Amino acid sequence: MARPGNLLMNKPRVFAALAAAVTLVVGGCDTSPSEDDVNEKFHELMQRSDIETVQDDYLALLDRIRTRLVNDLGITPFIPDKEEPISASGCPGDFSAVLEGNVRRYTSGHSPGNIPDTEWPRAVDLVTDITSNHGFSEPKTVVDRKGDHEIAIYDRYGAELIFGTAKNTILSLSTGCHLSREAHQRGTPKPRTYDY
Amino acid sequence: MSGYQTQIEDLRGSARAARSASEQASDVRLASAFDGAGAAMPGSRSESLLFQAGNALGNDVAGWVTGADAYADDLAAAADRYSANEDAAAADFATQGGD
Amino acid sequence: MASYGDVRRWRPGPLEDTEQALKRKSDSLLRLNDEFAEMATPREWTGDAATSARREHGRITGRMEEIVASVSAARSATGDASDAVIGLRHAVEEAEELARAHGFAIGDDGAVNDVAPPQDVPADDVDEVRRERERIQTELVDRVEQILRRATDIDNDLADVLRKVSNDEIGDDGATTLAAAAAAAAAGAAQGGLSVLAPPKGGSPGDNAGWWDTLSKAEQQAIIANHPEWIGNRDGIPFTARDEANRARLETEKTRLAAERRRLQADLDDNLFGGLFTNADARLDQVEEKLASIEVIESTLDKGNRQLLQFDTSPERAEAAIANGNVDTADHVAVFTPGLTSNVPDSMVDYDANMDNLQSRTQDELRKYGDGGSVATVTWIGYQAPQLSADSIFSDNSVASDQAAAAGAEKLTPFLQGIDTARDTDAHLTALGHSYGSTTTGLALQNDTGVDEAVFFGSPGLGTNEVNDIKVPDGHATYIEAKRDAVGDLGYFGIDPSHMDGMDYATSAEARHPGDGRVMNEVTGHTSYLDDGSTSQYNMAVITGGMSDRVLHGADRGIGDVGSWPVPGTY
Numbered sequence: 001m002a003r004p005g006n007l008l009m010n011k012p013r014v015f016a017a018l019a020a021a022v023t024l025v026v027g028g029c030d031t032s033p034s035e036d037d038v039n040e041k042f043h044e045l046m047q048r049s050d051i052e053t054v055q056d057d058y059l060a061l062l063d064r065i066r067t068r069l070v071n072d073l074g075i076t077p078f079i080p081d082k083e084e085p086i087s088a089s090g091c092p093g094d095f096s097a098v099l100e101g102n103v104r105r106y107t108s109g110h111s112p113g114n115i116p117d118t119e120w121p122r123a124v125d126l127v128t129d130i131t132s133n134h135g136f137s138e139p140k141t142v143v144d145r146k147g148d149h150e151i152a153i154y155d156r157y158g159a160e161l162i163f164g165t166a167k168n169t170i171l172s173l174s175t176g177c178h179l180s181r182e183a184h185q186r187g188t189p190k191p192r193t194y195d196y
Numbered sequence: 197m198s199g200y201q202t203q204i205e206d207l208r209g210s211a212r213a214a215r216s217a218s219e220q221a222s223d224v225r226l227a228s229a230f231d232g233a234g235a236a237m238p239g240s241r242s243e244s245l246l247f248q249a250g251n252a253l254g255n256d257v258a259g260w261v262t263g264a265d266a267y268a269d270d271l272a273a274a275a276d277r278y279s280a281n282e283d284a285a286a287a288d289f290a291t292q293g294g295d
Numbered sequence: 296m297a298s299y300g301d302v303r304r305w306r307p308g309p310l311e312d313t314e315q316a317l318k319r320k321s322d323s324l325l326r327l328n329d330e331f332a333e334m335a336t337p338r339e340w341t342g343d344a345a346t347s348a349r350r351e352h353g354r355i356t357g358r359m360e361e362i363v364a365s366v367s368a369a370r371s372a373t374g375d376a377s378d379a380v381i382g383l384r385h386a387v388e389e390a391e392e393l394a395r396a397h398g399f400a401i402g403d404d405g406a407v408n409d410v411a412p413p414q415d416v417p418a419d420d421v422d423e424v425r426r427e428r429e430r431i432q433t434e435l436v437d438r439v440e441q442i443l444r445r446a447t448d449i450d451n452d453l454a455d456v457l458r459k460v461s462n463d464e465i466g467d468d469g470a471t472t473l474a475a476a477a478a479a480a481a482a483g484a485a486q487g488g489l490s491v492l493a494p495p496k497g498g499s500p501g502d503n504a505g506w507w508d509t510l511s512k513a514e515q516q517a518i519i520a521n522h523p524e525w526i527g528n529r530d531g532i533p534f535t536a537r538d539e540a541n542r543a544r545l546e547t548e549k550t551r552l553a554a555e556r557r558r559l560q561a562d563l564d565d566n567l568f569g570g571l572f573t574n575a576d577a578r579l580d581q582v583e584e585k586l587a588s589i590e591v592i593e594s595t596l597d598k599g600n601r602q603l604l605q606f607d608t609s610p611e612r613a614e615a616a617i618a619n620g621n622v623d624t625a626d627h628v629a630v631f632t633p634g635l636t637s638n639v640p641d642s643m644v645d646y647d648a649n650m651d652n653l654q655s656r657t658q659d660e661l662r663k664y665g666d667g668g669s670v671a672t673v674t675w676i677g678y679q680a681p682q683l684s685a686d687s688i689f690s691d692n693s694v695a696s697d698q699a700a701a702a703g704a705e706k707l708t709p710f711l712q713g714i715d716t717a718r719d720t721d722a723h724l725t726a727l728g729h730s731y732g733s734t735t736t737g738l739a740l741q742n743d744t745g746v747d748e749a750v751f752f753g754s755p756g757l758g759t760n761e762v763n764d765i766k767v768p769d770g771h772a773t774y775i776e777a778k779r780d781a782v783g784d785l786g787y788f789g790i791d792p793s794h795m796d797g798m799d800y801a802t803s804a805e806a807r808h809p810g811d812g813r814v815m816n817e818v819t820g821h822t823s824y825l826d827d828g829s830t831s832q833y834n835m836a837v838i839t840g841g842m843s844d845r846v847l848h849g850a851d852r853g854i855g856d857v858g859s860w861p862v863p864g865t866y
Contacts, residue, residue: 081662083669087619087655088598092648092827099594103648105655110662143811150663150813160828162659170663174655174827193590196583196640206337213333214355220330221359224323226366229316233373236309236380239301240450245457246313249369252461256362263355264334270351271336274344288342 035192038097042189045095045177048157050184051102058106058159058173061134065163065171066108068126073119075169080109091177100183100190104175111169120149120165127163127171128153136161200285204278211271218264227254299439300403302446303387310377317370321480324363331356364483365465371484372456378511379449379489383442386508390438397431405443407435423768430743434501434716441505445492452489459486491517493525500531500713507532519543528605530713534622538602548608549589556582581611588613588639595647605677605710612679613639616710619651620671627657628714628722629839630673632707634730634753635694635782637680646674649825656827656836665842668723672839677710678703681731694731697738697758697788704738704758715745723747723841726767729824734758734788740765747771748838750801752824752831753780756788762797770799773838775831776850777803780821793850801834802849810845 048054069075085108091101115123128139136153143150143164150164157176164170183190230250234243278285297305336348394401398411409432416424459465465483491514495502507515507526515536518525523540526532559579566575585608592615596603605616622628631653633646650672657670679702681694715721725748728736737757740749741764749767751757752775757765765772774792785791792798803824805817815830824831830847837845 081658081667081669083620084600087600087651089619089648089651090595090598090644092645092652092825096645096648099591099644102598103651105651107655107658107662110667142813143808145812148811150811164659164663166663167665168662168667170659172655172659174652192587194583194587194640196580196587203337203339207340210334210336213330217327217330217334220327221324224320226317226320229313229320233309233313236307236377237297237301237305237450237453239297240305240446240454242376242450242453242457245454245461246373249457249460252463253362253365253369256358256365256463260355260358260362263351263358267334267348267351267355270344270348274348288345289339 038189041095041098041101042179042183045098045101045179046184046187048176048178050181051104051175051178052181054157054159054175054178055104057134058104058175061130061161062106062108062171062173065127065130068130069111069123069169069171072126073115073123075115076111076113078108078111078171081107085109095177098177098179098189100180101177102175102180103177106173108171111171113168114147115149115165115169117146117149123165124151124163127151127161131161200278200282200289203289204275204285207271207275207278211268211275214264214268214271218261218268221257221264222261224257225254226257227251229253296443297446297450298403299401299405299443302383302442303391303403305380305383305446307377307380307384310373310380314370314374314377317366317373321363321366321370324359324366325480327359331359361463361465363480364486365460365463367480367483368456368465368486369460371486371488372453375489376449376453378513379445379509382511382514383445383449383509386438386442386445386505389508390435390442390505393431393438394435397428399432399435401435401439405439407432407439419769426743426766427745430712430745433499433743434504437499437501438505438508441495441498441502442509444495445506445509448492449489456486456489491522494529498529498531500709500716503529503531503713504716505531507536528607530709531716532713533717534602534604534618537604541603541606542596544606545589545592545603548606549586552582552586552589552608556586584638584640585613588615588643591640591643592617595643598647598651601647602671604673605675607677610679612682614677614679615639615643616673616675616677617643617647618671618673619647619654620669622671622673622714622722623718624669625671626666626668626723627661627670627725627839627841628673629653629657629670629725629727629835630675630707630711630714631727632675632678632703632729632732632736633680634728634732634735635681636683637676637732638682639676642676643674646676646825649827650674652827653825653832653836653839656832657840660836660842660845661840664845665840668840670839675707675710677706678735680735697734700731700734700738700758700788703732703735704741707735707739708742708744711739711744711746712742721745725750725835725839727752727835727839729753730782730821731755733792737765737789740767742766747841748843749773750775750835750838751792752803752835753777753782753821754792755782755785756790757792757795758788760790760795762795769797771843772797773799773801773834773843773846774850775801775803775824775834777818777820777824777831779819782821799846800848800850801831801838802847803829803831803834804849806830806847806849808845808847815847 066078070077086104086106088102088104090096091103095101124139131153135155139151139153142152148166153161159175161173227250230246233246237243336345336352400408400410402408413424465486494506519536519540523543527537527541527544559575559582562575595601595617602618602622604618607614631650633642654670654672661668679699681699714724724746726736726740726746727750730753733751733754734756740746743766746767749765749772762772776793803818807814815833816828818824818826818829818831826832834846
């Protein structure tokens with residue numbers, strides 16, 4: 001087994017500077033965000049509802065969909081996971097500079113069993129009928145084959161609702177990036193505490 | 197009859213209390229608390245030391261009982277002596293005076 | 296010293312019986328209190344006989360206090376030993392069960408013997424099975440070692456107290472009346488308490504797990520409360536306990552660093568030349584970075600359902616690992632090691648969000664197609680990843696040197712090993728390595744770690760030219776490279792993984808799934824592999840969920856990969 005140190009020795013040291021240069025060109029992973037950048041992103045997020053407000057809305061939406069699927073389509077009631085039904089994180093990507101940004105992900109656990117192919121279009125209609133009243137767009141077909149279907153529906157903030165059926169039926173939703181209620185009420189980014 | 201009857205009775209009371217404590221203590225068989233304890237840790241140094249500690253504590257109490265009995269005997273003997281000898285009582289309980 | 300065969304027969308019952316009996320007997324002695332008050336000599340009594348009797352009374356009272364203190368010491372010691380033996384038995388049972396499950400037996404002399412090697416192992420799996428059994432055997436040897444260390448410690452502590460009891464060396468701590476017998480009892484009990492065994496120095500994950508398992512629940516809780524620094528970063532300890540300990544350390548470190556910051560700031564303010572001659576300004580920067588790290592860690596933990604698996608402020612930059620989910624119990628665990636420029640304050644939020652997305656995607660896949668197993672994902676910034684500052688590019692910590700990766704691998708290896716070791720049942724474990732972090736991961740996986748799947752992406756090399764050096768089951772090392780990712784073409788720390796024989800390739804391009812027809816998004820460049828909804832993220836999700844049959848295969852070679860083709864004979 002060759003240790004990389006040995007591999008390295010076969011190469012001219014000048015490569016080191018080159019590697020660093022290439023990496024600089026392609027961009028690193030993260031660098032400290034500028035204050036302007038944070039302000040701009042924060043301002044953009046101020047135009048959206050705070051995370052608690054959208055959460056109330058999304059949870060009610062999911063609840064309505066589950067109830068209708070069980071009542072109208074007769075699917076088996078959803079069984080929650082053992083784990084927490086809500087997970088949360090900061091915002092990935094562009095909004096990660098805003099420390100008070102939040103994304104939350106809601107799972108419904110699963111409804112055991114498959115929605116038959118013949119019933120699937122009705123299930124999709126039922127779901128989109130409800131989501132369209134909550135600012136979601138037309139469904140995008142993710143999977144559509146015998147015994148296995150899935151749609152994704154998005155809202156303007158990048159929330160994604162996934163509804164699918166194969167071995168089991170699933171319904172989950174992840175939000176876009178939203179400020180915490182406290183940050184939203186404050187209206188400005190929390191100043192950076194530390195300078196390094 | 198001695199004029200120091202109350203004091204002498206107090207002495208006898210102390211002797212009785214010592215006797216009672218001694219009797220109760222001798223019923224507390226400390227060594228038996230360690231019966232079978234060594235089986236908890238076969239092969240250990242503690243195995244035999246558990247037995248030794250039980251014995252030692254048993255002996256400690258036995259020694260104490262002997263001491264308490266001797267104390268009770270001494271008090272009782274003193275009380276008898278004061279009952280029989282008014283002068284001795286007068287000397288040792290002088291500060292209280294007689295009846 | 297007791298042999299393993301002896302220790303296997305240790306049981307708490309008889310010690311517990313002794314403790315209970317001593318409690319009853321001690322209570323009986325303490326009930327003599329009334330008699331002791333009454334047996335004092337009458338106050339009016341004077342003279343030689345009275346003086347002598349008083350001295351005698353003092354002696355027997357004092358003696359009883361000593362006896363009560365001794366009984367309390369013995370009681371406390373046997374009670375503690377009984378609890379400790381419960382922990383020890385638990386550790387023995389864990390070791391025996393682990394041995395049994397893998398065809399080993401532990402002899403009375405403590406030797407770990409191979410008694411039932413698996414039969415009819417398919418030729419493809421021989422290496423993996425051998426590796427896994429070697430790992431288990433090493434762990435068993437470590438566990439037996441810790442069981443004996445702990446047994447000796449319990450024995451020594453108990454023997455010490457018992458010897459003092461036998462030799463009348465337990466003090467009553469100056470109690471002078473039997474009314475103070477309760478105090479004497481407390482003094483004795485304090486002298487009878489057994490010590491808490493410190494963790495093994497430089498212990499392997501197996502040593503650490505073995506040590507922890509020998510402790511009673513009460514002892515474990517006491518360690519979390521009083522010595523969180525013993526276990527916070529100790530691989531092999533259950534992550535729930537590490538999390539609890541690290542959260543406590545977060546508070547104390549914050550206080551300590553804030554004080555240091557004030558002091559350094561005051562030094563700078565007082566100094567006419569600032570930090571020019573004292574380096575105080577550089578030190579202040581480091582302290583600020585660590586405080587900023589703590590702030591980011593706290594805000595991440597506040598999101599809920601997190602575990603702080605690792606937290607260290609002693610290196611130049613703070614290190615931390617945070618899990619989404621419960622690493623002790625999740626069926627599937629993925630550990631992500633990021634690369635160049637990653638550090639806690641600037642990278643944790645983003646990567647943690649990526650890992651939360653990955654966890655959600657994997658769980659959706661498992662709910663829909665699989666067994667609904669649970670998933671935990673870990674962001675591991677547990678090493679000094681190279682940074683892009685002028686002075687770091689030319690230092691040992693430079694991205695152009697493998698030193699930081701090698702040092703990182705030395706920490707990542709036991710961290711990964713500690714996952715299966717700390718758990719009751721092995722996790723389906725995936726190591727994800729990006730960029731320079733793939734070099735770190737590649738080096739770590741050249742050891743037996745228990746990792747079942749490796750996914751490298753955007754890699755400048757895995758620290759080897761041979762996929763066989765990566766110790767995961769055959770066919771379970773996967774490489775993903777995006778178009779226009781120049782780092783992925785460097786082939787710097789070993790050949791470009793795009794050209795490694797035996798490597799499995801998963802795509803990052805826009806792709807329609809041949810099975811279910813779904814279309815996923817392409818990523819390009821070096822930094823987008825974990826984007827939500829991307830092909831590369833999907834591939835990581837199905838691998839993490841143990842559904843590698845759903846991986847979208849394909850190598851997305853760009854022009855850079857033509858130039859990075861290794862010339863035979865030159866590597």
